[in-house]
Amino acid sequence: MLVVAGVFNVVIWPRFAKAIVDDDRAWAGEAWSSAPQAFFWVHAVLIGTAMTLGVIVLVIGVRSLLAHRRSPSA
Template structure:
């Protein structure tokens, strides 16, 4: 459960850092084409958050069933 929560808390902050990185854009941030650096990290971050949500759901269900 904590691993899922960790992923949900940490990865969005990392996403902000990627968006703010000059390597993510061909020119000015949000006003130019995203580069491969941006897309690779976007896929990794999205995957990590989705897996984190899955782990969190499984953890919450296990915690509920154990407390019954």
């Protein structure tokens, strides 16, 4: 379950980030040519946190699977 949750986060959040960057509310004017707004920064923190936790969960899940496969009872 941890591997599935980790993969889900690693796959979904970058797609959400692209949607945020393309949103008019993220920029004061034209995208990447003007100052980012609070909308952009709030979502950047959210996405960064979710991606970090997703990678941590994925690593824990993969390490658990590998440890389980190496155990003599497996």
